[in-house]
Amino acid sequence: MNIRKAQPEDHPSLLAIWEQSVRASHDFLSEQDIQSLLPLVRDHALPGLEVWILCDEASSPIGFMGLDDNKVEALFIAPTSFRRGGGKVMLEHARKLKGALKVDVNEQNPRAVAFYLSNGFVVSGRSPLDSQGLPFPLLHLDEASPSAA
Template identity: 60%
Template sequence: MLIREGRPADWGRLLEIWEASVRATHSFLSEEVIAALRPEVRDAALPALELWVLGGDGGELLGFMGLDGAKLEALFIAPSSSRRGGGRMLVEHARRLKGPLTVDVNEQNPAALRFYEALGFRVCGRSPVDGAGRPFPLLHLED
């Protein structure tokens, strides 16, 4: 697996990876919420973030992360490629670039919390709603 900078030509595939990953890991989100988030991810998040993509040996995109400074705003791996070390590779790449990181995790996604804790993150706070005020509590983590 290789990591490279993301580019606008990748955005269509990254949106597909985001949606497939969310469907596989965010069982607390309804279809209506996922549909409402899709244009936010496509039109706001992908263009605004510093994107790094995870590619397979054949050049196919397997996952990505989005950074805002030292905050990890997005980390999504295609379900067919999960649990193969790609997420860890992306986090380690971000640490090399930015130093200690912060990340928010949906409280209703315990697998994500376990992933980040296994990488040395610790919970340092909690918000009862997400960044847009929706009723999805967030756990704030830091290196």
């Protein structure tokens, strides 16, 4: 696996990975929820974040991560690549770039919560609504600064 910086021409394939990953992991979202989030991801998240792509041995994108300073705003892996270490590789890359990280994760996505907790994050807070004001509770997670460990 290797990581490279995303370019605008990568966005359609990243949007497809986002949709596949969300459909496989966010069973609390309705079809209407997913369809309303697609343009937000396409028009705001992908162009507005520092986006890194995880590629397989054939250099095909299998995941991506969007950063806003030291906050992981998006980390999505194609379902065919779930549980193969790609998420951890992406977090390690982000730590090298940004130091201690923060992330908000949907409380209703137990696999994502478990992933972040197993990778050194701790719950620092909770919001009953997501960033769009919808009733999808978020857990706010932080990791200790490497120098504090």
